[in-house]
Amino acid sequence: MSIEVRVPTLGESVSEATIATWFKKPGDTVAADEMLCELETDKVTVEVPAPSAGVLSEIIAQEGETVGVNALLAILTEGGAGAAPAKAAEAPKEAAKEAPKEAEAAAPAAKAGEDAPSAKKAMAEAGLTADQVTGTGRDGRIMKEDVQKAVASGSSSAPAPAPASAPVSVPRGPVPADDAAREERVRMTRLRATIARRLKDAQNTAAMLTTYNEVDMSGIMGLRDEYKTQFEKKHGVKLGFMSFFVKACCHALKEVPEVNAEIDGQDIVYKNYVHMGVAVGTPSGLVVPVVRDADQMGFAAIEKKIGELGLRARDGKLSMAEMQGGSFTISNGGVYGSLMSSPILNPPQSGILGMHKIQDRPVVVNGQIVIRPMMYLALSYDHRIVDGKGAVTFLVRVKEALEDPRRLLMDL
Numbered sequence: 001m002s003i004e005v006r007v008p009t010l011g012e013s014v015s016e017a018t019i020a021t022w023f024k025k026p027g028d029t030v031a032a033d034e035m036l037c038e039l040e041t042d043k044v045t046v047e048v049p050a051p052s053a054g055v056l057s058e059i060i061a062q063e064g065e066t067v068g069v070n071a072l073l074a075i076l077t078e079g080g081a082g083a084a085p086a087k088a089a090e091a092p093k094e095a096a097k098e099a100p101k102e103a104e105a106a107a108p109a110a111k112a113g114e115d116a117p118s119a120k121k122a123m124a125e126a127g128l129t130a131d132q133v134t135g136t137g138r139d140g141r142i143m144k145e146d147v148q149k150a151v152a153s154g155s156s157s158a159p160a161p162a163p164a165s166a167p168v169s170v171p172r173g174p175v176p177a178d179d180a181a182r183e184e185r186v187r188m189t190r191l192r193a194t195i196a197r198r199l200k201d202a203q204n205t206a207a208m209l210t211t212y213n214e215v216d217m218s219g220i221m222g223l224r225d226e227y228k229t230q231f232e233k234k235h236g237v238k239l240g241f242m243s244f245f246v247k248a249c250c251h252a253l254k255e256v257p258e259v260n261a262e263i264d265g266q267d268i269v270y271k272n273y274v275h276m277g278v279a280v281g282t283p284s285g286l287v288v289p290v291v292r293d294a295d296q297m298g299f300a301a302i303e304k305k306i307g308e309l310g311l312r313a314r315d316g317k318l319s320m321a322e323m324q325g326g327s328f329t330i331s332n333g334g335v336y337g338s339l340m341s342s343p344i345l346n347p348p349q350s351g352i353l354g355m356h357k358i359q360d361r362p363v364v365v366n367g368q369i370v371i372r373p374m375m376y377l378a379l380s381y382d383h384r385i386v387d388g389k390g391a392v393t394f395l396v397r398v399k400e401a402l403e404d405p406r407r408l409l410m411d412l
Helices: 083-096 098-110 117-126 144-152 190-205 218-235 242-255 299-314 388-403
Strands: 002-006 016-022 035-040 045-049 054-059 066-068 072-078 208-216 261-264 267-270 276-278 280-282 285-287 328-332 351-355 359-365 368-382
Touching: 016 117, 035 072, 117 144, 190 285, 208 388, 218 299, 218 368, 218 388, 242 276, 242 299, 242 328, 242 351, 242 388, 276 299, 280 299, 351 388, 368 388
Parallel strands: 276 328, 328 351
Antiparallel strands: 002 072, 016 035, 016 066, 035 045, 054 072, 208 368, 261 267, 280 285, 351 368, 359 368
16 A cells, blocks of 8 residues: 655644755665655755655655655555565666676665765764764664764864765856866755845844953852752752853843844734743754743752753754744854854844853952953843843843842842
8 A cells, every 4th residue: 555755734834845865766665664755944854754664666856856745755565565566677677788787786775774865974974984873773874973972072183085076066156167166066954045134134134232341250160169969969950050041131131121123014022931042053953942841940840941951952853833923032152152243143032142251360359450251241131122222231140140140039
């Protein structure tokens, strides 16, 4: 019996996707729930599993094609019966070219445990070869997670050999031919194209401005050193910096609600809740999962939720619902070593806080020059609804709460 494999529901407001990779080819035997292909949407990557065991008879939509929701992707034959006619039809051709076919058959046989296409893509981006990555999948197949582990362990320090048939882009304008031969043209992924469009829209639409301040992190660092062991023992999660920043921002947003608002036509929509977006860098690009009702959560709950969302983001497992509805965003460029930057708004939000690297610097305290762990903070805001006074007040309240965390407990 033939079974149609169709595009699943992709999420709210998402009507189409691009076929990134096919994990199987026509004639391959598949198990129930085994991944057939990977779809790429504006926000997330969606894997399409086999609805039942059988043989992949035909692929309808090829890699690179754009498909809508419920579009036909492939035909699956239950029980493997569909493979027999295909082989019978090919019998005359195989008989005519038996020797060449046998030679060609060796290649697919060697690729029976072929690495996941998503892993190949990740290896190409990281400059790794299959020999540098240890596969943990079935029959030693390399998975995307294996590539991420190899990159984390420093395997990327070994340069990958250049592909034998690297694509050569056509020279554009005055680019010399020898330079063009050393270039590679790669089509933007849907996620990267969407990021580019949204960021440019933010610049074109919002009256964006950034205000800066700095915070002495010694109070938080001392508190963490004192309670981190007890905190982890009781709650099962490490006490990081993000929970302090989330709580400090929630506290400041109550005093300056316009930073937590958005413009909708001729209206300003004030949010009586805080859905905190936390920007996460992934191999595919920047995504912003949302911690919903962060203002109602404690430190442990925030740390657990951020850890869970961050892991799902890096594995490409976030759902559309987990990235929608944010009212304010925090971006931590400090993890990459950024000392200062101006974060760009995440529309339709009106504010985003940029964290940066903690660095020991000389500062004056009570008339004395002392060395303190300092961090620059940057608040980018939409000047259409947030005045300079409100933006500065918000950032000062965040600074005060971080420098003296006791203020958060007493709602000061």
